[in-house]
Amino acid sequence: MVHAILALLVCQLLGEIIVRATGIPIPGPVLGMLLMLGALAALREVPDELNAVAGVLLSHLSLLFVPAGVGVMLHAARIKTEWLPLLAGLFVSTALTIAVTGLVFFWMMRKMGLCEAEQKP
């Protein structure tokens, strides 16, 4: 477990350092993910420890957004006065984005003949 956590933190740290040193417009953790991907490609397998950590953390990914979400309490006044543009904007835009992205992806896949055997969602 220790090695897996250490590897994660090292990748993130390197990502942050490289982003700050070079000024490339990529978030540090995303670059860290690419570094980790490179390391896994070099290893040619996912170590068991890392698999275990991934299982735990990724299955409860949404927990990690709770602290930022509680920040909604700081904006009670604005939400009271601008609830309609805010909620309508968020709802319409989120639904449209899911629909457009999903349809374009699926349409291109079928057009290029990349569909696999029928899947039932």
Next chain:
Amino acid sequence: MNGPSDPVEGADPLDFDLLWVYLQQEPLLWLTATLAAYAIGHALHRAAGGSPLVNSVAVAIALLVAILVVSGTTYATYFDGAQFVHFLLGPATVLLAVPLYRNFNRVRRLLVPMLAALLAGSVTAVVSAVAVAGVLGGSRETLLSLAPKSATTPIAMGIAEEIGGLASLTATLVIITGIIGAMIVTPLLNALRVTDWAARGFAVGVASHGIGAARAFQVNQLAGTFAGIAMALNALLTALLVPLLLRWV
């Protein structure tokens, strides 16, 4: 004068004022509360038969806000404790390399549909949010804070700051976007007959970042993987697109 040194009052083992002062100073209380609220949200989600309409994050946030308001606790005090959970967002992003590596061949094969969908979805996310809120009379500050809402929290906050929005408002809007996407993705894509797991996961990842990815992982590993990739790619593209698109606002 009811500190522990007081010979009469100090004998009372239940000095709630002192206990409260101690708990407010330590991160333990709000860290525990965050996990407990999420556990309750998760239990309700399961009790509802895994329905996406009972969202664990939404339940947890509502519970915590109620507790903080009733107890008169500031968000800053709360965050002192909860920051340990918040911090894990970084390592969790790095961890997305694991499902990405496992599905690398599939990802490479689907690269063209993926990039086309990313571009279409990312532009839709920014333009439609700003347009709808603008038409309904949203203030300029609100519109600027809304623009990067589909990118993941830290990136969206950075973008908002850069273009003159309110970073902390953006953080809130990002989370609400995530919750909305997690709630509506399944019925919406069923209605549109998008039956492929990769396409479904990618769609919710572009629109609703990590919360969408969390929902996708609950349903299907492959969908979760593509949602994770979508989240990372859309974070990059949104950072490039928002300043460009907002020249016309």
